[in-house]
Amino acid sequence: MAQTNPPFMSGVPELLLLRLLDQREMYGYELVRSVRKVTGEAISLGEGVIYPALHSLERNGALKSRRKPVGGRTRVYYALTAKGRQRLDKLRNDWRRIQGGITNALEVPSHA
C-alpha cells in the first residue's frame, strides 16, 4: 500500500523530448540545446535530466536508438516508435488539461 501517484505536473520533460523527436531523429546533446531553444529559453533541461529520460523512454519502447559515427565521434540518435507516438498523444492531452485548468483558475474572477 501507500500507493503514491506521480506528481500531477510531472512528465513535461518527457513530453518535450517526444515532441521534438516526433519531427526528426536527434541525439542527446542536441536535445539539450533544442529544448532550450524551442521553449524560448523558458525551460532548460540539463544532461542529468535528458540522458536518463532517453534511456527510460527507450526501455519502455517509446524510442529506438542507433549509433551513428559523425566526424570521428559517435552520436546516439533517437527516433519515435509507434508506441512513442501514442505516449506523446497522451502526454499532450494531459498537459492541455492541466494547463487549461490552471488558466481557468487564474483568469476566472472566482467570486462568480
Place this chain on the structure above:
Amino acid sequence: MAQTNPPFMSGVPELLLLRLLDQREMYGYELVRSVRKVTGEAISLGEGVIYPALHSLERNGALKSRRKPVGGRTRVYYALTAKGRQRLDKLRNDWRRIQGGITNALEVPSHA
C-alpha cells in the same frame, strides 16, 4: 554547495492557493474543494498538500491567519498579505513564462 534549485515546474499548488486567497479569505478544507472546482477538476490537491503549503506560506509572511468559530467548530481563515500579493505576481509570471514555452514547443512545426 550541491546547491539544488527547485524543479522548474514547482510552485503551482502555491500559485493556486494564493490566487484563490487573492479573491477572499478562505480556510484549508474549503481550499481543497475550491482548487478542484476552479480548475474544472483538472487538478486535485489533497489536504496533505494544502495544509503544509498554507503553514509554509504563513511562515514566510505571505499569508496571515485568524481563527474563527463557526457553528461551534473552529476554522482557520487565511488572507493574503502585501508580500503574498507580490509572491502571487511573481509566480503568475513564472507560470506564464513556462506555460508559453511549452505551448511554443508543442505548436511550432520545429523543422522550420
Place this chain on the structure above:
DNA sequence: CGAGTATACCTCGAACTAAAAGGTATTACA
C-alpha cells in the same frame, strides 16, 4: 605543439515536491 573550449556520452547523490494515509475531534443526520 600545447592549452583550453566545445562536443558527446554517461551516472550518482542530494534536494525537493507532492501523494497518500493516518490521526484527532466535532457536528449533522438518519
Place this chain on the structure above:
DNA sequence: TGTAATACCTTTTAGTTCGAGGTATACTCG
C-alpha cells in the same frame, strides 16, 4: 446510536529533477 461530513494536522513514502562529477574525442588559436 452510529456513520458520514466537516475541519484540522503530521508523517511516511515515492517520485522527479538538479547539479556536479566523470570520461573521451575533436576543434581552435596562440
